[in-house]
Amino acid sequence: MKAPQPRAHINDHRAQVADKSQHPLFRGNCVNQVFMLQSLQRSTTEVSEGLNGTLMTEQPWLEAKRWLLAAVLGLEMTMGIVGNCLVLLVKVTCRDQFSCRYWLPFLSLTLSDLGCSLLIISGSLVAILTGGQRSPWCEVVSLLKFTFITSSLGSIAILCVQRLIGMASTGSALFVVMVTACLTSWVTGLVFGSVPVVYAWIRYDPAEMLCAVFWENSYSDMLLYILCAFSLCIFLPCVLIFFCSLLLSASSCHSIWNSDDAVDLSSVSPLLVSFYMLCYTPFFVSELILMGRRDLSPAPDWLRTLSSVMSYLDCGLNPLIYCSHQDFREAGLALLWTNRKPSSEPVLTSITKRVNM
Helix, strand or coil, rough: CCCCCCHHHHHHHHHHHHHHHHHCCCCCCCHHHHHHHHHHHHHHHHHHHHHHHHHHHHHHHHHHHHHHHHHHHHHHHHHHHHHHHHHHHHHHHHCCCCCCCCCHHHHHHHHHHHHHHHHHHHHHHHHHHHHHCCCCCCHHHHHHHHHHHHHHHHHHHHHHHHHHHHCCCCHHHHHHHHHHHHHHHHHHHHHHHHHHHHHCEEEEECCCEEEEECCCCCHHHHHHHHHHHHHHHHHHHHHHHHHHHHHHHHHHHCCCCCHHHHHHHHHHHHHHHHHHHHHHHHHHHHHHHHHHCCCCCCCHHHHHHHHHHHHHHHHHHHHHHHHCHHHHHHHHHHHHHCCCCHCCCCCCCCCCCCCCC
16 A cells, blocks of 8 residues: 655655646747647647548448448349249249140249348348348348258259259159158258247347358358268259269260250259359358358359359349240240230121121
């Protein structure tokens, strides 16, 4: 415990502090004091102006970026909802006007794209405009997004396998197998999507514009989850797609190609595979970057934003890919034209018989 200082010493100390001439900043003549005060004020003004200039420069850019992303998401949502609804309408009402032997995986893929457009893209659009997502919608969006990713990739893999074996979705035994496979892809995505929700790994990510998985504690948990999810939900369907596409291309080179498949809607499957891989490449790359960082830091913001925008784009591109098939396109145009074309042909209502006397 310190001993109390003498009162005289305290008074001298107060007098020294009160005398500003003893302070190093004010020591010297009046000219030096004025000069130092002006320099200090000038530097403070420059720093504040620099900060204000930076904020004024960044603020318009952030606002423009927000509205640009909102416009892009609005366009993708419109394309996905309108396009996939029209595809379902054509498949149901005009199924006799074009050949579609493998209709089950096409139906599963269309429902997945429509669900993503209705729920996920619209959720991201609202999050941009309102500044975030709240619970429990935050957890629901994260759960459904992974479900739609897995079901769409699984549907494309099932389509490739079914084209390889060349059996339509009409036989009773094969129909049961295909239904089971499609349901498995949906359920698998639902199960793996619910794991982060159960363990509370979900929070809103402004870069991805929706609620996503964030790893803050254990690198081993993150690595185990991503390896299991990617092995079953991503890697296995990709392997099936690759080998089936390779075998199909080899059979077409040796002229062992079924003529029915040439006019079938399934002939657009190479385009579906190509655009799916192209649109989801940023998502896969961002996850690989996360796996390689032991400090659990996510991928760059621009890459996460690009992964969301590109994955949403795939939902709106698939209906355009279907329309590249001539018979399907003609059936869709005939449906729209028939609904809009007025009835201009004369209709016979009655016949009057005249008898000459």
